[in-house]
Amino acid sequence: MAKPMTKTQLVAALAEEMGVDKKSAGGALEAVVSLITREVSAGGAVTLPGVGKIYCRERPERMVRNPATGEMLKKDADKVVKMTIAKALKDSVNG
Template sequence: MANQMTKTQLVAALAEETGTDKKAAGAMLEALSGIITRTVSEGGAVTLPGVGKIFLRERPERMARNPSTGEQIKKDADRVVKVIVAKALKDSINAGA
């Protein structure tokens, strides 16, 4: 697996790219995370240009199978966060392959 960027590394890279200090970059990242969380939890969607779209999907009640026993169980309806990756990001990754 490729290198993973930690939050500290992301804040440092964001500060460097925007020409701000790490404290301001950290605040921007926290604000962005809060906005996305609040919007998606309210049923909205957030599009990050060049990255993708983050939204909430309602899943209906369904029958599932317990993998260890094979027993059929009823799974209640729930909500999941989905991310659709932007075509621009897919294309830029595949161009380097």
């Protein structure tokens, strides 16, 4: 498995793809991340065409097991961020 792309590598690749300097590309990336964070935190969803859909889902209260002691504990309801991968991306990976 290949190593994941770092933020610095992503900004450099984005700058090259867009034909701008790294500072502008970094600002664009930060703006996109900020927008996604704000929208998903508010309970909405964001679709990145060709990549997937990022959304927040609520999980109900449930019983969980402490693996160290085997004790059953009640875990409060919470929210989790999920992502559904787009079919186009799946197809490109699977060739």
